[in-house]
Amino acid sequence: MSDWVKKLIGMQECFNCNKYITKKQVYSVDVDTQDGPLHLKLCQDCSGDFDDMMKDLEENLNAQRNNTF
Ligand SMILES: [Zn+2]
Numbered sequence: 536m537s538d539w540v541k542k543l544i545g546m547q548e549c550f551n552c553n554k555y556i557t558k559k560q561v562y563s564v565d566v567d568t569q570d571g572p573l574h575l576k577l578c579q580d581c582s583g584d585f586d587d588m589m590k591d592l593e594e595n596l597n598a599q600r601n602n603t604f
Contacts, residue, residue, distance in 0.1 A: 551581035564589075 536555075546555045562582035566573040566589070577585055 547576050549578040549581055550575040551577055551585065554578050554580075 541555045545558055547558060547561045548554070549556055556576075556578045560579055562577040562579065562585075564575045564577055564582070564585060566575060575585075
């Protein structure tokens with residue numbers, strides 16, 4: 536399938552691996568960053584990794600905050 540056909544039938548692109556996924560398979564993730572809220576779309580495969588990624592990130596941020604105090 537070409538890209539425009541995928542867009543036409545409402546397929547979404549995974550933020551992490553750029554794989555095309557149907558709306559039913561999309562994992563929507565809202566992330567608060569310093570630049571403002573981010574709304575990411577992930578496929579099922581990446582959503583698991585992403586949870587771990589976010590946990591690490593939060594722990595790092597918390598550690599940084601604790602160090603400054
Ligand atoms: Zn993915």
